Amino acid sequence: MDIRQQRKLDHIRQALALDDGPLSNGFNDVRLLHDALPTVDFRAVDLSVPWMGKRLTMPLLINAITGGTSLVTEINRRLARLAARNGVAVAVGSQAAALRDPRLRDSYRVMRDENPDGVVFANVNPNTPAEKALEAVNMLEADGLQVHLNPAQELAMAEGDRDFRHWSGNIAELVRHCPVPLIVKEVGAGISMETAKRLLDLGVRCIDVGGAGGTNFVAIELRRQGQSIPAFESWGIPTAASLAETVWTVESRQPSGDKATVIASGGIRDGWEAAKALSMGASLVGIAGAPLKGLLGGSPGAFSPSGNAEGDKAAQGWIDSFRHALQVNLALTGSSRVADLRNRPCLLTGALRDWLDLRGVPAAFWARRSGEE
Amino acid sequence: MDIRQQRKLDHIRQALALDDGPLSNGFNDVRLLHDALPTVDFRAVDLSVPWMGKRLTMPLLINAITGGTSLVTEINRRLARLAARNGVAVAVGSQAAALRDPRLRDSYRVMRDENPDGVVFANVNPNTPAEKALEAVNMLEADGLQVHLNPAQELAMAEGDRDFRHWSGNIAELVRHCPVPLIVKEVGAGISMETAKRLLDLGVRCIDVGGAGGTNFVAIELRRQGQSIPAFESWGIPTAASLAETVWTVESRQPSGDKATVIASGGIRDGWEAAKALSMGASLVGIAGAPLKGLLGGSPGAFSPSGNAEGDKAAQGWIDSFRHALQVNLALTGSSRVADLRNRPCLLTGALRDWLDLRGVPAAFWARRSGEE
Amino acid sequence: MDIRQQRKLDHIRQALALDDGPLSNGFNDVRLLHDALPTVDFRAVDLSVPWMGKRLTMPLLINAITGGTSLVTEINRRLARLAARNGVAVAVGSQAAALRDPRLRDSYRVMRDENPDGVVFANVNPNTPAEKALEAVNMLEADGLQVHLNPAQELAMAEGDRDFRHWSGNIAELVRHCPVPLIVKEVGAGISMETAKRLLDLGVRCIDVGGAGGTNFVAIELRRQGQSIPAFESWGIPTAASLAETVWTVESRQPSGDKATVIASGGIRDGWEAAKALSMGASLVGIAGAPLKGLLGGSPGAFSPSGNAEGDKAAQGWIDSFRHALQVNLALTGSSRVADLRNRPCLLTGALRDWLDLRGVPAAFWARRSGEE
Amino acid sequence: MDIRQQRKLDHIRQALALDDGPLSNGFNDVRLLHDALPTVDFRAVDLSVPWMGKRLTMPLLINAITGGTSLVTEINRRLARLAARNGVAVAVGSQAAALRDPRLRDSYRVMRDENPDGVVFANVNPNTPAEKALEAVNMLEADGLQVHLNPAQELAMAEGDRDFRHWSGNIAELVRHCPVPLIVKEVGAGISMETAKRLLDLGVRCIDVGGAGGTNFVAIELRRQGQSIPAFESWGIPTAASLAETVWTVESRQPSGDKATVIASGGIRDGWEAAKALSMGASLVGIAGAPLKGLLGGSPGAFSPSGNAEGDKAAQGWIDSFRHALQVNLALTGSSRVADLRNRPCLLTGALRDWLDLRGVPAAFWARRSGEE
Numbered sequence A, B, C, D: 001m002d003i004r005q006q007r008k009l010d011h012i013r014q015a016l017a018l019d020d021g022p023l024s025n026g027f028n029d030v031r032l033l034h035d036a037l038p039t040v041d042f043r044a045v046d047l048s049v050p051w052m053g054k055r056l057t058m059p060l061l062i063n064a065i066t067g068g069t070s071l072v073t074e075i076n077r078r079l080a081r082l083a084a085r086n087g088v089a090v091a092v093g094s095q096a097a098a099l100r101d102p103r104l105r106d107s108y109r110v111m112r113d114e115n116p117d118g119v120v121f122a123n124v125n126p127n128t129p130a131e132k133a134l135e136a137v138n139m140l141e142a143d144g145l146q147v148h149l150n151p152a153q154e155l156a157m158a159e160g161d162r163d164f165r166h167w168s169g170n171i172a173e174l175v176r177h178c179p180v181p182l183i184v185k186e187v188g189a190g191i192s193m194e195t196a197k198r199l200l201d202l203g204v205r206c207i208d209v210g211g212a213g214g215t216n217f218v219a220i221e222l223r224r225q226g227q228s229i230p231a232f233e234s235w236g237i238p239t240a241a242s243l244a245e246t247v248w249t250v251e252s253r254q255p256s257g258d259k260a261t262v263i264a265s266g267g268i269r270d271g272w273e274a275a276k277a278l279s280m281g282a283s284l285v286g287i288a289g290a291p292l293k294g295l296l297g298g299s300p301g302a303f304s305p306s307g308n309a310e311g312d313k314a315a316q317g318w319i320d321s322f323r324h325a326l327q328v329n330l331a332l333t334g335s336s337r338v339a340d341l342r343n344r345p346c347l348l349t350g351a352l353r354d355w356l357d358l359r360g361v362p363a364a365f366w367a368r369r370s371g372e373e
């Protein structure tokens, strides 16, 4: 097993061993408001959302995790089945390995084979040339292409690629040539207002904020080297702040019809937090750590790539709770569809509000709207 | 005993077993201001308030608790005697059972029999047709009709009625036909500004905010199923925030004479918190958990529907302390009547103030007024 | 010994047994600003302040404590000697007892006998008729007359006088007839902006804010009855808030030359807090609890009215530290006289600032001034 | 060994024994913002900064520590080698001793001998006459002259010089006659906006804020006397607040080209905090406590002036981590040079923001800028 394949397993092991944080994802500072007089029928609450002609049963994306060695094929198979069974979107991990070595394609391709009608996203790094990116999309008959931005991880990783000069230019290229929606995503350090603006200027139409508060790739990489640097591990923009900054950038620069899409991710762990993210303006909620820990047992010692039936049950149970929580949140805010959440008051309080004040983002935008007008 | 009757007892048992919260009622963030030079005589401080031609000795309502099985008749008898002896208002629990089955009427009717001259409120759910609601009022010769809004409870309850589509329309009907004041109340998740506005638009003239921070019906229902969901149990608007939002809605929409009446309830536990609520603009303070725990002993093991003399003494002692605390608060703010409290400075600080700022409710409205002008 | 004399001893015993609080005095939220380039000579820093033709060596008042039974004569003698030796002001406890019974005069008169040239204040309750108040002043050849406002204490005390209707009118009378400065003081619950305004309107020219955070008379009276009521014991305006409100009332109503004088008291315990109070606008700092605990040992078991040499030494040590701290504060803010502190930036932060914002008192008034102009 | 020489050793011993604080340096309230799309090559990130024709490899100053007795010559030699080896600036401790007694010059001169091409600062007290200050500069062929302001230390020190009347005037003299840049520095109590203004008015062109939160000279002097005075030890302006006040004073009074230089120091302990200080506007970051504790072992018992190889290794390790952290911070904010940090958003939050609001310093100045324009 070469170092890259070993790294895949290390990432999973460390991700299972580490807790979320140390930064909070910020959703503790977000509150939805109870509607004592909802006008909905709970059984008729509709969680489904569209994606490019397909339909998800709810706005959940099992975010990019793995691929690139046969040792993780089983994991991807089980993630694919979970996604297929529940009608949610799913992404593969970085396909760089398969683009280099065609023998590794199966570990990704299983995602589509097990989930032929579902929404599946391809995943490449920002240095990937357009034709290679197309190859990644075709490999999966993908419904979208994720480009991950992970500079903090690259700097924390001993063997990281630390030359970021060509990322911007290459993303502009990918925008021009990608036949499916391009999703630019962080992996746990977040997108700022300034970065969001630049991405929109490059033509990007979908941003996954990938904020801090959940899976922590700086910590993962440092642990792999037997290190710990608290200040480095606290780097990044908490997800709720990053989401507010990104949504506000889109709102203030694209006030009219055709707005860019925002995906919320980074430490979101249940339907209660997801409902807050959707109310703040996300179209989809991406989660990697929670289903992964469900599937593989949570305790790193117990980790076995082939998994076990209990893991599948735990992951399914997690999704069932997630869906139920979302339904309850819709009903209790008087929303019959997911989009209604965006017209409900949403309070961004405490440290999050101070952050937004400093940045010139008006918290009143979320706090005072109502579905009435 | 059918499931509905069993539920009545379960509710009481769980209510006794659970602590208030986990949300705070928010009154820790409210402060009345000391007047070092009061111009009142403590013995002449007047706590009495009017209700539809009757007079309460103080602005306290023992809020809706029970009824519907002969097993709780004794509880209602003792609550009625407590209310009668002290000249405070009292409400029965939901009368749905008696409207379905006339044999269950006695468990409610005891409230009036034991308290012939007092202020007694009937209680129905928001799907109750107007003629049934009238029946509920007549059953008690009631001085008011409470309609409870409890969507969170319905969703937490396994057997809950989760179709809320007809609540609004039916409330408008009840407004038209109810011969006594209609009181729309939450049961522990609070009323927002938007909901208050809609209730006023439906013609409702009295709102009991029933905010979060006290008896927690989501927790009660989940415990009955052996469950616990922290995020769900933290749902709702803390009472102080809900009260401020509702009072402000009334103030800003009905600035002139004939204002709607607001009742404060949800986790209010003594006269000190009650004084704050009255100063914020409540006309009456509703409390269920505290007298119930006084009466039935607080420790769930000790619960016996027929109660005991110690419980009566504890409940009476609680009311005596409540009255004394109210008197002290009036005197130390230089108030000779309850209504004077509304002209005294009242500081809404900390997280409560942040909440109100976000919502566009000016805390200065309460903080800077004085009885001078 | 009659009940009133017994009460005097009880008060002292309970004051020694209880800690300050539970409210904080608020000075933790106040910060003076370091001047790295002071232009003063530390040895030439001048702490002295004038009082009606006399001069205090520093702006300290040992506030009203006792008198009225021969059992406390020794305490007053020692307080008087402490004041005389250090050139600070001192007040006697309420002289009501001596006005009723001339035989009790000696317990007060000792204050003047032991301190013939010092600044000594008489002390009466707000129902004292003008001619009786004059008698109190003459009894001590007093340099000022304190009138104490203590409604919370009266309400907490079983035997309290709870009719406050005549206080205002009588204070106006005292203003007219008192030949020495009249000082209206609270005893630990504070003066609000509204009360300060009314006192100024009554003609009062000196207010001692007596805020919450130190000696707690509600707690003292409740303990005497074996009771404890946390909400009651938390009543009152913290000293720093009360001081800011009162200073601002004077500033905004009397912007020109002849301003009323403000005394800061209530839980002030050392020269560091005193410096903050003086910078906020106090002319004098009153302290009762700290010297009393120094003198009588702090531990209630050890309390003996006749005291002991160690107590005198502890009290003197406390005063020495107090003076030194004041000198250091002056030097490190570049102040050569006490009055200079009022031209130094003083930051009212945290909960105190929120309080003042709510009340319309501009914290910038203190935070941005400098001695430059 | 005379008392002054003994004091030098005492200072070092106490500095090693004491922790930083008790005040926080305030940088916990400062956050740099992640740039997920940096356009830099990590290996090309340039940390070097100019100083008067020389070049530092990074903006670090090992701040003034010692000299004046042969017992510390070895310490200065090792500090000089550390500085030389790493290309950072270094300052000697106060040269007063050598100006009085030429035999003590060697303990300072070693700084230049071991570091012939480096940036070395001389150090005098603010009462030093111009010709003596010149002597101090010449003694070291110094690249700058530090004048330390330490009034709090002088007041805490039993034998302190407490007459500050001539400091201002003498600084104006030094400005006129000093051939190298004059750096006025505090030693741990900070520079306020008012003091910064006065320094600029005196012609000072370089201010080292020397704020609170790190080495605490009040605590050091009190411990030498076996004392502890918490309020005194909490005196001073936290470094982050002092830095913001000083930078803002320079910005608002010298908006155009030729701005005064600000050095950040006081409790800065690693490159993560240093990056924040540089982003806030510092040109150089001064640190004394951290390299000293590295060099001499941290545990006071182990202190030996001649040190040991482990100390050198620890100090070098600390510098290596410092440099790496700075590089990471530049890369992750998309900065290729140190100066770029000043165009990156920098959030001054929490208590620091409240401080600045009170003082009229707009936190938005730092929070909303971007490198785009």
Ligand SMILES: Cc1cc2nc3c(=O)[nH]c(=O)nc-3n(C[C@H](O)[C@H](O)[C@H](O)COP(=O)(O)O)c2cc1C
Pocket (backbone or CB within 6 Å): A011, A012, A015, A063, A064, A065, A066, A092, A093, A094, A123, A146, A147, A148, A185, A186, A187, A188, A210, A213, A214, A215, A265, A266, A267, A268, A286, A287, A288, A289, A290, A292
């Ligand atoms: C083991 C593991 C491997 C991952 N590999 C990738 C990857 O190859 N590409 C990518 O874009 N994100 C990758 N991610 C990041 C996730 O997609 C997601 O952005 C991140 O985990 C934050 O979400 P979370 O807090 O819900 O886990 C990985 C996450 C985990 C846990």
Ligand SMILES: Cc1cc2nc3c(=O)[nH]c(=O)nc-3n(C[C@H](O)[C@H](O)[C@H](O)COP(=O)(O)O)c2cc1C
Pocket (backbone or CB within 6 Å): B011, B012, B015, B063, B064, B065, B066, B092, B093, B094, B123, B146, B147, B148, B185, B186, B187, B188, B210, B213, B214, B215, B265, B266, B267, B268, B286, B287, B288, B289, B290, B292
């Ligand atoms: C055992 C129990 C049963 C209740 N049943 C009813 C009810 O039938 N109808 C109703 O409107 N509220 C009901 N309530 C809610 C109370 O009236 C009140 O709104 C709620 O308890 C919050 O107030 P508290 O925190 O003072 O208890 C019940 C409360 C308890 C404790």
Ligand SMILES: Cc1cc2nc3c(=O)[nH]c(=O)nc-3n(C[C@H](O)[C@H](O)[C@H](O)COP(=O)(O)O)c2cc1C
Pocket (backbone or CB within 6 Å): C011, C012, C015, C063, C064, C065, C066, C092, C093, C094, C123, C146, C147, C148, C185, C186, C187, C188, C210, C213, C214, C215, C265, C266, C267, C268, C286, C287, C288, C289, C290, C292
């Ligand atoms: C034992 C004791 C007796 C007191 N008696 C009086 C009194 O008779 N009249 C009065 O105006 N204040 C009286 N006070 C109140 C003090 O003057 C002062 O206002 C109060 O103690 C708050 O200040 P402190 O926190 O520094 O103690 C008394 C205080 C104590 C401790």
Ligand SMILES: Cc1cc2nc3c(=O)[nH]c(=O)nc-3n(C[C@H](O)[C@H](O)[C@H](O)COP(=O)(O)O)c2cc1C
Pocket (backbone or CB within 6 Å): D011, D012, D015, D063, D064, D065, D066, D092, D093, D094, D123, D146, D147, D148, D185, D186, D187, D188, D210, D213, D214, D215, D265, D266, D267, D268, D286, D287, D288, D289, D290, D292
């Ligand atoms: C042992 C010791 C001696 C010091 N001596 C001097 C000195 O002579 N002159 C001076 O300007 N600063 C002196 N300082 C202060 C430092 O230069 C610096 O301002 C202060 O330690 C705060 O920075 P820090 O928190 O990084 O240590 C000394 C510091 C230490 C630890």
